Amino acid sequence: MPLKHTFTCRTTRVEHERGRYVCPLVFPEPTGEACPVQHKNWPKGCVTTLATSVGARIRHQLDRESAIYKAIYKQRTATERINSQAVELGIERPKLRNGQAVANQNTLIYVLINLRALHRVRQKKLRAGET
Numbered sequence: 001m002p003l004k005h006t007f008t009c010r011t012t013r014v015e016h017e018r019g020r021y022v023c024p025l026v027f028p029e030p031t032g033e034a035c036p037v038q039h040k041n042w043p044k045g046c047v048t049t050l051a052t053s054v055g056a057r058i059r060h061q062l063d064r065e066s067a068i069y070k071a072i073y074k075q076r077t078a079t080e081r082i083n084s085q086a087v088e089l090g091i092e093r094p095k096l097r098n099g100q101a102v103a104n105q106n107t108l109i110y111v112l113i114n115l116r117a118l119h120r121v122r123q124k125k126l127r128a129g130e131t
Contacts, residue, residue: 002027006052019052085113 001021009018023045025031035042091109094102
């Protein structure tokens with residue numbers, strides 16, 4: 001979508017620049033083509049507002065169908081699952097005061113998480129072997 005204009009957004013704590021992006025079938029010149037997605041605002045065209053910072057643009061331009069993106073996303077979701085198990089087991093905010101005691105407890109929790117994962121893998125193999 002082409003950028004129509006930019007403005008400073010002051011509605012949040014941190015002022016930042018935003019851009020108004022409009023339908024390429026209407027701006028800069030109307031092409032006369034029909035809207036391919038049959039948008040409800042079709043005569044005027046689609047409009048969206050995005051931050052113009054590099055990070056915001058990259059986030060919207062990511063190719064979420066690429067193999068690299070899917071591999072990284074898979075790693076991230078695995079990490080999030082482990083983190084949620086750790087929170088469930090109380091590793092997020094340890095109540096111990098000694099650094100070595102916290103390290104020992106974390107090690108035991110990580111061993112428990114790995115044992116649970118190993119158990120799930122073995123159960124899956126057993127079910128696959130039975131059928």
